[in-house]
Structures are given as structure tokens and as C-alpha cells.
Amino acid sequence: MAYEVVIGVEVHAQLRTQSKLFCACGTTFGLTANSQTCPVCLGLPGTLPVINEKAVEMAVRAGLAMNGTIGVRNRFARKNYFYPDLPKGYQISQYEAPICEHGWIEIAAGGSRKRVRIRRAHLEEDAGKNLHEAGSGMSLVDLNRAGTPLLEIVTEPDLSSSEEVVAYLKSLRDLLMYLDVCDGNMEEGSFRCEPNLSLRPAGQTTFGTKVELKNINSFKFVKDAVDYEIKRQTKVLNEGGKIYQETRLWNHERGETAVMRSKEEAHDYRYFPDPDLVPMEISSEWIEQLREGLPELASTKQQRFITEYGVPEYDAGILTSSKALAVYFEACVTLYPQPKTVSNWVMGELLRELNNSGTEADASPVTPERLVELLTLVDQGVISLKVARDIFPDVYASGKAPAQIVQEKGLTQVSDEGALATMIDEVLKKNPAQVGQFKEGKQQVLGFLVGQVMKASGGKANPGKVNELLKKALAG
Amino acid sequence: MEITRQEVEKVAKLARLALTEAETTAFSQQLNQIVGYVQKLKSFSTEGVEPTSTVPGQSNVFRPDQVQASLSTEQALSNAPDAEAQCFRVPKIIQES
Numbered sequence: 001m002a003y004e005v006v007i008g009v010e011v012h013a014q015l016r017t018q019s020k021l022f023c024a025c026g027t028t029f030g031l032t033a034n035s036q037t038c039p040v041c042l043g044l045p046g047t048l049p050v051i052n053e054k055a056v057e058m059a060v061r062a063g064l065a066m067n068g069t070i071g072v073r074n075r076f077a078r079k080n081y082f083y084p085d086l087p088k089g090y091q092i093s094q095y096e097a098p099i100c101e102h103g104w105i106e107i108a109a110g111g112s113r114k115r116v117r118i119r120r121a122h123l124e125e126d127a128g129k130n131l132h133e134a135g136s137g138m139s140l141v142d143l144n145r146a147g148t149p150l151l152e153i154v155t156e157p158d159l160s161s162s163e164e165v166v167a168y169l170k171s172l173r174d175l176l177m178y179l180d181v182c183d184g185n186m187e188e189g190s191f192r193c194e195p196n197l198s199l200r201p202a203g204q205t206t207f208g209t210k211v212e213l214k215n216i217n218s219f220k221f222v223k224d225a226v227d228y229e230i231k232r233q234t235k236v237l238n239e240g241g242k243i244y245q246e247t248r249l250w251n252h253e254r255g256e257t258a259v260m261r262s263k264e265e266a267h268d269y270r271y272f273p274d275p276d277l278v279p280m281e282i283s284s285e286w287i288e289q290l291r292e293g294l295p296e297l298a299s300t301k302q303q304r305f306i307t308e309y310g311v312p313e314y315d316a317g318i319l320t321s322s323k324a325l326a327v328y329f330e331a332c333v334t335l336y337p338q339p340k341t342v343s344n345w346v347m348g349e350l351l352r353e354l355n356n357s358g359t360e361a362d363a364s365p366v367t368p369e370r371l372v373e374l375l376t377l378v379d380q381g382v383i384s385l386k387v388a389r390d391i392f393p394d395v396y397a398s399g400k401a402p403a404q405i406v407q408e409k410g411l412t413q414v415s416d417e418g419a420l421a422t423m424i425d426e427v428l429k430k431n432p433a434q435v436g437q438f439k440e441g442k443q444q445v446l447g448f449l450v451g452q453v454m455k456a457s458g459g460k461a462n463p464g465k466v467n468e469l470l471k472k473a474l475a476g
Numbered sequence: 477m478e479i480t481r482q483e484v485e486k487v488a489k490l491a492r493l494a495l496t497e498a499e500t501t502a503f504s505q506q507l508n509q510i511v512g513y514v515q516k517l518k519s520f521s522t523e524g525v526e527p528t529s530t531v532p533g534q535s536n537v538f539r540p541d542q543v544q545a546s547l548s549t550e551q552a553l554s555n556a557p558d559a560e561a562q563c564f565r566v567p568k569i570i571q572e573s
């Protein structure tokens with residue numbers, strides 16, 4: 001039977017505040033366990049949470065950038081459940097009145113654009129971390145992360161393939177990084193995603209039973225896990241089986257999802273307003289002030305790159321795919337005002353090295369200055385374009401100045417007529433047949449001969465000069 | 477509105493409280509008295525009155541985003557019944573598959 005795939009996504013994005021959501025502990029990742037806690041985030045009796053204003057501002061900015069409606073009257077609620085990484089026995093979250101509702105984000109997938117509706121985004125505190133001790137039946141708990149501000153962003157079930165899920169997550173992550181409200185680090189858990197997925201016979205209007213997927217910390221795993229789950233559910237349904245509402249963990253080593261079993265499943269969170277926190281009213285003045293402070297977002301920047309620099313829409317899309325890359329591009333163009341040349345290098349050589357090493361453009365060992373140095377060497381005829389491309393990985397890996405690498409490798413372009421003439425003579429001697437063909441009028445042979453001279457020079461000959469001198473030699 | 481024994485048992489389970497039969501009976505009665513007392517509010521008209529979830533009547537109490545010193549790891553773990561490798565040590569929750 002043909003099934004329609006229905007997917008919604010829940011994202012937990014850590015907001016980039018200095019201090020936690022309700023206390024003054026820091027939010028640094030990777031410190032010694034339990035070195036970043038206080039009576040408030042440890043849930044000790046008699047303590048009082050007070051909300052971090054910056055976290056509220058970041059949530060509002062994100063909500064506005066997602067085209068959402070900002071909730072004027074905000075309340076915080078307690079979500080009650082028992083888990084070792086939740087010291088208070090409840091998580092402070094928002095239930096009835098989230099900070100943002102009814103937003104949307106536009107994504108590009110499969111050659112078309114689509115709006116993904118955001119049902120809600122709300123502020124809540126993060127839990128700590130459980131580390132499972134093998135064999136002992138015990139867990140170790142680190143509460144450094146407990147109380148870190150999160151923005152939980154929930155879509156409507158608008159997605160229908162793993163490609164769309166990845167496109168949505170990339171767009172959302174870029175957006176949050178553009179706003180500087182989340183560092184987007186998936187491995188460190190700053191941007192966590194949980195797709196929920198159900199199948200229904202094509203044409204059916206009611207939803208099937210949905211399964212939630214967890215433990216996915218890269219875009220590749222998102223794609224793999226969603227594809228696996230679609231296949232699994234299709235198979236179960238085709239064999240007349242039943243899908244259970246459950247949470248399944250992605251196991252990337254086995255390439256499959258497996259049911260998460262917990263001894264502490266509370267399906268009744270008994271939300272109620274947290275009496276420790278006073279209501280929060282977000283005035284329209286405050287919202288407008290934050291709206292005015294929003295940076296230029298990717299879609300606006302893309303349009304500007306097209307009009308201001310005259311680069312094709314495709315280029316502009318890639319160049320603005322991350323804020324760091326857009327900043328890099330603009331820095332290069334300021335130094336070297338040939339946008340299309342810069343764009344080709346940034347999208348080609350640079351992005352390839354960045355992707356291979358998993359580096360963001362703002363941490364590139366080849367700075368905009370260095371890239372421009374390389375381009376200038378080509379313009380000055382010191383090296384050929386081919387040599388420039390060939391040495392780029394070395395410039396990237398070594399962090400050395402391009403000129404230094406050119407010198408060390410002896411790659412300076414040969415434009416000296418004497419040296420070139422010697423090479424040309426040899427090539428002509430070695431290829432009498434082709435020389436004969438050329439003299440009989442077969443012009444195409446010239447290209448072959450130029451290639452032979454380039455080869456003899458180890459790619460260092462100036463191709464323009466070679467062309468010119470070859471024609472002269474053949475005419476003589 | 478009446479609090480049934482089943483409701484008391486459910487709440488006790490969610491709160492990880494092991495109640496005896498006698499305690500369940502006693503708490504059912506006491507909770508019914510408390511809820512019954514609060515029911516008196518129903519005789520007043522509350523139309524146009526905003527629901528209250530906090531007492532002080534304040535709103536918008538914020539904290540600046542500034543880090544202050546945390547407890548030391550030793551202090552943080554000092555009340556823990558069991559600790560290891562700078563961590564709280566507790567019975568495992570997730571079952572090993």
C-alpha cells in the first residue's frame with residue numbers, strides 16, 4: 001500500500017546566555033562535573049528562581065524571526081516528573097502561554113520552497129546529564145547543564161520526507177545562529193532535534209500513530225534515522241502489524257532505531273503554574289525595540305547579495321547559508337572587488353576544505369586576506385589558476401602565506417620566453433606527426449601541443465604565453 | 477467534586493509515595509475536607525477576575541545575565557548519599573538493551 005509520511009519536529013535550542021535561566025551559574029560546556037551549580041539549580045529547599053532577562057530577549061528575537069506572534073502574558077509552569085537529572089522533581093517550562101505561537105519558516109527542499117508552520121516556541125530550563133555506568137546498575141549525574149535556558153520549538157506536522165526534515169533543521173539552525181541566540185553545536189547538544197513520525201494510507205485524513213525519535217546529533221543521523229523509521233513502519237503496516245506510540249533511540253552504529261525503555265515513565269506531568277515565579281508581561285514597546293534590533297537575516301541577505309554584488313541566486317543562497325560564510329565573503333569582496341571570482345573560490349575550494357575539516361568560515365585557517373593574496377598572485381601572473389587551485393589545500397592545511405608556499409614548492413609561473421621556447425622546441429621534436437597535421441590545417445592540434453608544453457613545465461608555464469609562442473614556432 | 481480513593485492512589489503513585497490502606501482512607505477524607513472548604517469559593521461570582529498564580533501581585537522581576545560564583549564540586553555533592561568521579565551516583569533509570 002502507498003503511505004503518506006507525516007513528520008513534525010521538536011527542537012531544543014540552548015540559548016547563548018552567560019548565566020542560567022533562573023540562577024547566576026555559568027553555562028560553559030565541558031567543565032568538571034558539578035562545578036557549575038548552586039542551591040537554585042540543585043533544587044535545594046528554600047531557594048527562589050529569578051528569570052534571566054537576556055534569555056527572554058533571545059526567545060522573543062527568535063520568535064519574531066520565525067514570524068511568530070509573541071505572547072504578551074507569560075506564565076511559567078511546573079512539569080512534574082522524576083528523573084535523576086532533574087533535581088527539583090519538576091522542570092520549569094511554559095505550558096498554556098508560550099512566548100511564541102503561530103510562526104513559520106520557509107525551507108527549500110527538492111527544488112521547491114515550502115512553509116513549515118511553527119506551532120509554538122517556549123522557554124524552559126534544561127536538565128542535567130546522566131552518564132550510564134556499564135554493568136553496575138548505577139548512573140552518574142552531572143548537573144552543570146541543569147537550568148541552562150532552552151527554547152523548545154515545535155512544528156506542525158508539515159514535513160513529509162527526511163530531506164525536508166534536514167532542510168527545516170538547517171534553516172532553523174542557521175536562523176538561530178544568525179540571531180546569535182544559539183551556537184548550533186549539535187555534538188555538544190546545543191541544538192537537539194526530535195522528529196516524530198507517523199504513516200497513513202495515502203488520502204486518509206486522520207493521523208496514524210506517531211513515534212518519537214531521539215539520540216540524533218548530526219544532520220546525517222537525522223536523515224538516516226528518519227529514512228530507517230519510514231522503512232520500518234512501512235514494513236510493519238504492510239505485514240498487518242501495529243505501530244505503538246513510543247520513543248525510539250537512533251543507534252548509528254547499528255543503523256537502526258530501538259525502543260527506549262524507562263522505569264520512570266510518567267505520562268501525567270500535572271502541569272501547574274509555578275508559584276515561585278511572578279508573571280511576565282512583554283509589552284509591545286519591548287517587542288518593537290527587539291524587532292528593530294534584529295540583524296539582517298539569511299533571506300534578506302541573499303537578495304542583497306544578488307543586487308549588490310551581482311552574484312547568481314544559487315551563489316547567493318550558498319554564501320548566505322551561514323552567517324560566518326556571508327561575513328567571510330563580504331570581507332573578501334571588500335579587499336578584492338570581483339564578487340563572482342570570490343564567490344567561485346568560496347563555494348568551491350574554501351567550502352570543500354571547511355566541510356572536510358568540519359570548520360566554520362570564521363575559524364578558517366585561510367583568512368579572507370590570505371585568499372585575496374592567492375587571487376592576486378594569479379592576477380599578477382605569478383602562478384596559473386591551476387596552480388592556485390592545486391596549492392589551496394596546502395595553504396589551508398599549513399596556514400602559511402600563499403606566496404611562501406609558491407616559493408617553497410618552486411611553483412612560480414614560467415613566463416620567461418627563453419625557457420618556454422626550449423620547452424616548445426622539445427615538444428615539437430617529440431610530436432612530428434601532430435606538427436604535420438597542424439601544418440596541413442588541423443587547427444585543433446594546437447590545443448594538444450599547448451597541453452604537452454604545460455605538462456612538460458609541470459603546470460607552471462603561463463598558458464597565454466605558451467599559446468602565443470607555439471603559434472610563432474609553428475608558423476616559422 | 478469528590479476525591480476518590482483511586483485518585484489518591486494515582487497521585488501517591490506519581491509522587492512515589494507508598495501508602496497503607498489506612499493512610500489512603502485517611503488522606504482521601506482529609507483531601508475531601510480541604511477541597512470541600514475551597515469549594516466555598518464557588519458561591520462567589522469571579523467573573524472578570526483574573527486567575528492568580530502568585531501572591532505578591534508583582535510582574536516582570538528579572539535578573540541581569542551575569543555569572544556569579546557557583547558552589548564548589550565538593551559543596552555540591554556534600555549532601556549526596558553516594559558520589560563518584562565528581563558526580564552524583566544513583567540507580568540507573570534507562571534499561572540496558
Ligand SMILES: [Zn+2]
Nearest residue numbers: 023025038041
Ligand atoms: Zn545555579
